Amino acid sequence: MDTNTAIKELLYKIADDQLIIGHRNSEWTGLGPILEEDIAFSSMAQDKLGQSQAIYNILNSMGEQDADTLAFMRNAAQFHCNHLVEMPIGGYDFSLIRHFLFDHAEWLRFDMLMNSSFEPIAKLARKYRGEIKYHIMHADVWLKQLGNATEESHNRMQTALDNSFNMALGIFENGPHEEQLKSEKIFEGEEILKQQWLKKISPIIELANLELPAESTWNPSLGGRAGKHTEYLQPLLDEMTEVFKIDPSAEW
Amino acid sequence: MNKSIDPRVNRLNFPEEITEKKQLDQWETWEVFHQRKRGEQHEHAGIVHAPNAEMALVMAKETFGRRGHTANIWVVQSIHVHSTGYDDDDMFSTTPEKIYREAGGYKVMEKINKYKKEQQ
Numbered sequence: 617m618d619t620n621t622a623i624k625e626l627l628y629k630i631a632d633d634q635l636i637i638g639h640r641n642s643e644w645t646g647l648g649p650i651l652e653e654d655i656a657f658s659s660m661a662q663d664k665l666g667q668s669q670a671i672y673n674i675l676n677s678m679g680e681q682d683a684d685t686l687a688f689m690r691n692a693a694q695f696h697c698n699h700l701v702e703m704p705i706g707g708y709d710f711s712l713i714r715h716f717l718f719d720h721a722e723w724l725r726f727d728m729l730m731n732s733s734f735e736p737i738a739k740l741a742r743k744y745r746g747e748i749k750y751h752i753m754h755a756d757v758w759l760k761q762l763g764n765a766t767e768e769s770h771n772r773m774q775t776a777l778d779n780s781f782n783m784a785l786g787i788f789e790n791g792p793h794e795e796q797l798k799s800e801k802i803f804e805g806e807e808i809l810k811q812q813w814l815k816k817i818s819p820i821i822e823l824a825n826l827e828l829p830a831e832s833t834w835n836p837s838l839g840g841r842a843g844k845h846t847e848y849l850q851p852l853l854d855e856m857t858e859v860f861k862i863d864p865s866a867e868w
Numbered sequence: 869m870n871k872s873i874d875p876r877v878n879r880l881n882f883p884e885e886i887t888e889k890k891q892l893d894q895w896e897t898w899e900v901f902h903q904r905k906r907g908e909q910h911e912h913a914g915i916v917h918a919p920n921a922e923m924a925l926v927m928a929k930e931t932f933g934r935r936g937h938t939a940n941i942w943v944v945q946s947i948h949v950h951s952t953g954y955d956d957d958d959m960f961s962t963t964p965e966k967i968y969r970e971a972g973g974y975k976v977m978e979k980i981n982k983y984k985k986e987q988q
Contacts, residue, residue: 643876647876647877647880650894650895650917651917652916652917652918652927652930652931653927655930655931655934656926656927656929656930656931659930659934660930704879705879750926750929753926754926757922757923757926758923760922761919761920761923855875
């Protein structure tokens, strides 16, 4: 397999994850729990969309279509996002847990990619490091706050964690080119990333007085990377692309 | 409740009756001070609501630091800010007249300006 095919597979899944979670989180805009949080969560959602656009631009430079076409003109089966990001926003408990689980994985992935032999992604990872640092800081603070606040908030966070953990494990679904990406020093691989992620989130979950689901119950929700999605992705895409499809040439 | 034209609102399944929140049922306020560049002064930017300093900083970052440059942010609980009070603002009423306290108010300015003119 040529290197470009492997790189493209890697870039598509990163960008699609960011676009879809960015869109999902933007669904809270104007509806957030308090004004300041509404601003913060919306702002981070915009960051994610910006990050995905930057990666679609790299893909475009490698011969793929332009960012708008990639974002708005594919159907669900052509997306490579994981199942966690496509789930509806649920309550704020679920959205925060998803933000926590996903963003720590993103932080570590970008940390790895800073040293990638594929310079465009290494450069991008360095550029967005500070942005994602804030995202995980925000997630950690909320997790600790709600995990330790009232019985209701604690229970809701624990339930949300229990319900989303297997989908979060799906983030680390092996791609078809893991060995090649590793041997060419482009990306260290999903398995190492998953181990780093477990090590990173565990102490924070403990500080939040929450518990990771027992390992015997772990059962990653797979398929997203290969275009097999939950029933929730296509309606999201329909809604997201509604305006674009009315007038694809509109400037906005 | 009437259906909203915003699909996101309909998906939240708001209850038929919205009960009013109790007054002051919210977090305390924190004063936010924003520094644009290292070495410059922190300037008061506004307030955020938060239950503790850590969250106040997280909220302040996006509320007041999401545009332009930021080097640093301070937060201080509003209750720790002490104020002179507007009842006593007559203390300051004659201050603007005291131009001798301003560099531009010295009589010697005339001489300085004359000297500068000669040097040109």
